Amino acid sequence: MQPDPVLASYRPPSQLVLDKEIDHLDVHCRALVGLSPFLTLATADADGFPEVSPRGGDPGFVKVLDEHRLVLPDRQGNNRLDSLRKVAGNPRVALLFFVPGLEETLKVFGTAELLAPDALGVDLTEFGRAPRSVMVVTVQRAYLHCAKAVMRSGLWDPASRIDRAALPPFGVMIRDHCGLETPLPDDAVIRADLALEL
Template sequence: MQPDPVLASYRPPSQLVVDKEIDHLDVHCRAFIGLAPFLTLSTADADGWPEISPRGGDPGFVKVLDEHRLVLPDRQGNNRLDSLRKVAVNPRVALLFFVPGVEETLKVFGTAELLAAEALDLDLTEFGRAPRSVMVVTVQRAYLQCAKAVMRSGLWDPASRIDRDALPPFGTMVRDHCRLESPLPDDATIRAELALEL
């Protein structure tokens, strides 16, 4: 097979970039996960169609069991279960951890297993509730991602924040997506209802 001409136009990665990938969660990965209140979870179905889902909680809501396993609790959501359904047929997952104020991110790759929350002898209660289920990820690769993307985006820079009025209210966007005739509650009411479900 001929090499892709676009890929061929890139220089090879440095040896340091190649070598930073490890097959376990070392002390630095574990510290990063312990401080992270937010991550994105990437999954794919049996045909390879991808899904990405935001997950959040108190810093350290993801629990590290040992250097090869971590636990991701599943909290109250919209019950579409897109990620969970995909893991049930294709266990490969990727997680990208964020720590507010830290411009580097952490990538973790592995295979996941879905378990009932009570299957683990862990206290995973948060916001007064136990999770519906847990995802136990067996880590195969992990590495710290450099800060360039977060630096370019100004993600943690307060000056980069936009006014919420730059977009229509969430209820308006959902109403338009769903082609509803009746208006949805205002955003303050929606957020108050969401807070009750945390």
């Protein structure tokens, strides 16, 4: 196979960039997971078609079981189960952890297993509710990612926040996506009603 000419135009990564990848969660990785209230979860089905999904909770909602395993609770959502169905057919996952105010991120790669919420004997209750299931990730690779993307985006800069009025309410956008004729509840009701699935 011929090398891709676009890829060939990049210089090789430095040795430090290569060496920072480790096969476990060291003390710094564990500390970052413990501070993180938000991550993205990447999965793929058996054919390799990808999915990425946001996950959030109180800081440290993902629990580190040991240096090779972490557990991600699944909270009530819209019951599409896109990520969970993909994990059931292809256990490979990637997680990207964010900490508000911290411009560096943490990447974790491994394999996932779905378990019942009480299978580990770990209390994962949040907001008075137990998770619907848990995903145990066995870590194969982890590394800290540099701050440049978050810095360029101004993600944590209050001056870069978008006025919510720049877009229609979420309920209006969903109504338009689905071609509904009747209006959906306003956004405050949508956010507050745990039984409302959108």
